[in-house]
Amino acid sequence: MATETLSQEEIGLRMMGLQDHISAGLENLDGKAAFSTDPWQRPGGGGGRSRIITNGALLEKGGVMFSAVHGPVTERMARMLDLPGTTFYATGVSVVLHPLSPHMPIMHMNVRYFELEGGTWWFGGGIDLTPHYVVPEQAAWFHHQIKAVCNKTDPAYYPRFKTWADDYFYIKHRQETRGIGGIFYDRLGPAEGKTKEDFWALAERIGHLFVDVYTHFAGLNRHLPYGQTEVNWQRLRRGRYTEFNLVYDAGTKFGLETDGRTESILVSLPPLASWEYNNIPEPTSKEAQTLGYLRKGIDWLIPAFC
Amino acid sequence: MATETLSQEEIGLRMMGLQDHISAGLENLDGKAAFSTDPWQRPGGGGGRSRIITNGALLEKGGVMFSAVHGPVTERMARMLDLPGTTFYATGVSVVLHPLSPHMPIMHMNVRYFELEGGTWWFGGGIDLTPHYVVPEQAAWFHHQIKAVCNKTDPAYYPRFKTWADDYFYIKHRQETRGIGGIFYDRLGPAEGKTKEDFWALAERIGHLFVDVYTHFAGLNRHLPYGQTEVNWQRLRRGRYTEFNLVYDAGTKFGLETDGRTESILVSLPPLASWEYNNIPEPTSKEAQTLGYLRKGIDWLIPAFC
Numbered sequence: 001m002a003t004e005t006l007s008q009e010e011i012g013l014r015m016m017g018l019q020d021h022i023s024a025g026l027e028n029l030d031g032k033a034a035f036s037t038d039p040w041q042r043p044g045g046g047g048g049r050s051r052i053i054t055n056g057a058l059l060e061k062g063g064v065m066f067s068a069v070h071g072p073v074t075e076r077m078a079r080m081l082d083l084p085g086t087t088f089y090a091t092g093v094s095v096v097l098h099p100l101s102p103h104m105p106i107m108h109m110n111v112r113y114f115e116l117e118g119g120t121w122w123f124g125g126g127i128d129l130t131p132h133y134v135v136p137e138q139a140a141w142f143h144h145q146i147k148a149v150c151n152k153t154d155p156a157y158y159p160r161f162k163t164w165a166d167d168y169f170y171i172k173h174r175q176e177t178r179g180i181g182g183i184f185y186d187r188l189g190p191a192e193g194k195t196k197e198d199f200w201a202l203a204e205r206i207g208h209l210f211v212d213v214y215t216h217f218a219g220l221n222r223h224l225p226y227g228q229t230e231v232n233w234q235r236l237r238r239g240r241y242t243e244f245n246l247v248y249d250a251g252t253k254f255g256l257e258t259d260g261r262t263e264s265i266l267v268s269l270p271p272l273a274s275w276e277y278n279n280i281p282e283p284t285s286k287e288a289q290t291l292g293y294l295r296k297g298i299d300w301l302i303p304a305f306c
Numbered sequence: 307m308a309t310e311t312l313s314q315e316e317i318g319l320r321m322m323g324l325q326d327h328i329s330a331g332l333e334n335l336d337g338k339a340a341f342s343t344d345p346w347q348r349p350g351g352g353g354g355r356s357r358i359i360t361n362g363a364l365l366e367k368g369g370v371m372f373s374a375v376h377g378p379v380t381e382r383m384a385r386m387l388d389l390p391g392t393t394f395y396a397t398g399v400s401v402v403l404h405p406l407s408p409h410m411p412i413m414h415m416n417v418r419y420f421e422l423e424g425g426t427w428w429f430g431g432g433i434d435l436t437p438h439y440v441v442p443e444q445a446a447w448f449h450h451q452i453k454a455v456c457n458k459t460d461p462a463y464y465p466r467f468k469t470w471a472d473d474y475f476y477i478k479h480r481q482e483t484r485g486i487g488g489i490f491y492d493r494l495g496p497a498e499g500k501t502k503e504d505f506w507a508l509a510e511r512i513g514h515l516f517v518d519v520y521t522h523f524a525g526l527n528r529h530l531p532y533g534q535t536e537v538n539w540q541r542l543r544r545g546r547y548t549e550f551n552l553v554y555d556a557g558t559k560f561g562l563e564t565d566g567r568t569e570s571i572l573v574s575l576p577p578l579a580s581w582e583y584n585n586i587p588e589p590t591s592k593e594a595q596t597l598g599y600l601r602k603g604i605d606w607l608i609p610a611f612c
Binding site for chain 1: 344356358360478479545548552562565569571572573576578579580583584
């Protein structure tokens with residue numbers, strides 16, 4: 001293996017650059033609203049830079065969050081990580097977009113780097129799509145894009161990370177996946193036979209893909225007409241998104257339990273969500289069709305979807 | 307101690323009667339919408355009767371839920387209860403109301419009975435108030451009512467259960483209580499030196515108080531005028547309510563993790579909730595005043611509040 005020359009500070013700086021790339025791309029795409037920047041400091045060490053966009057032409061609410069934090073490993077942190085350590089360094093970029101139009105998908109991306117004093121380090125990440133209405137051709141296109149990005153690092157990664165995402169983005173109490181999935185990976189380190197530069201390249205490609213994918217979907221869907229029926233369904237789907245994030249999401253749980261910055265962690269929650277008792281769409285409706293696609297193990301790369 | 311003559315079946319029937327009393331009282335109070343009844347069966351044994359009201363004159367969404375379930379104690383259940391057991395019986399009534407008007411409070415109540423084969427049994431319960439806008443006189447009145455109800459069973463109960471509620475209904479990551487509290491108790495059994503009839507009497511009084519309290523607040527607040535500012539604040543407070551229920555509420559967690567009936571468990575979630583990044587009310591606003599009251603340890607019985 002090559003000598004590791006990539007320092008934690010350098011990875012942090014690159015993460016910050018990735019935040020710049022993503023927020024600039026999304027602001028340009030929105031065309032109406034601008035991101036506001038909210039820098040913050042962590043009492044225990046480090047801090048972050050939250051970028052928020054609201055009431056845009058495309059984005060009702062979106063966050064592109066950067067953080068680089070460090071400090072002593074608390075007892076609770078050690079228990080949650082199931083690892084010993086004296087001090088840690090963690091940096092990453094997280095994005096969640098809640099579009100105004102129900103025909104645009106909710107989209108999420110996260111790339112992160114973690115290091116413990118003593119040399120243990122790993123990368124994690126993921127990108128996944130939650131359409132309010134699943135369009136199979138668009139879901140298939142999305143999976144082809146992430147497969148192509150994974151292949152540049154390792155051809156074994158897409159199938160492995162796609163299954164990981166199916167298992168991770170799963171709302172057990174609803175027996176529904178959060179959306180049509182994507183990729184998810186965690187704790188990839190030297191045992192993978194790859195360098196930090198390799199993992200950084202993967203993270204950066206995922207970050208760039210995020211903007212490209214959302215731009216592509218905006219071109220297809222942003223001007224499609226919709227009415228109150230679609231808005232009501234969007235709010236119910238946002239309710240499910242909220243359930244996933246508050247009940248299952250490991251990053252949210254870890255953040256809240258280790259006294260992370262609440263406002264930055266919960267920026268993923270939607271601008272307006274609803275819950276109705278026992279809402280069951282008509283069997284042949286487009287809402288019921290969407291529910292049919294929210295299952296684990298769908299192979300979006302088979303020709304039927306393309 | 308007196309011989310226990312109250313069977314689990316009898317307690318289940320009384321719970322069902324309590325559901326009838328509460329739903330009839332609330333329907334009468336609403337004056338426009340009626341409850342719909344949704345009976346359901348639990349695959350493992352037992353079932354329940356969900357009563358839902360929506361789009362009422364007073365209640366935008368409300369649930370009065372009864373269940374009486376039994377069956378083998380699963381491994382997960384034993385772990386969550388931290389108790390061994392072969393079979394269990396559980397019955398209870400839960401109520402959550404989300405009013406249309408931001409001047410009416412969200413209100414919750416739960417009374418429950420649990421029994422394990424072999425003779426272990428306990429009662430639990432609680433009643434608490436979550437005003438969108440805290441009116442100190444009304445909060446004080448509420449606490450006086452629940453103290454009076456507790457005193458009929460044991461004068462030591464109000465202070466003990468009030469503190470328990472402060473600790474239980476707490477949103478740690480916001481450093482806010484859910485509302486102005488009330489009472490909460492759990493696992494009260496023979497060690498309290500009381501009979502099942504004693505605990506049932508407490509449960510029934512709490513159930514009856516629920517209707518009386520909501521009727522009282524409706525008389526005071528239901529016709530107060532409000533605009534978009536108050537509605538927006540109400541949606542944010544409902545967001546906090548959602549955070550509490552999905553992240554901390556023990557009943558919700560237990561239900562979801564033991565494959566309870568999702569629709570009945572999550573009926574507590576609001577009809578429309580919102581999240582804004584870093585919403586901080588103006589220092590002298592009525593919204594900021596409300597936040598000032600969402601703290602543990604406030605003694606609502608001191609003369610200043612009455």
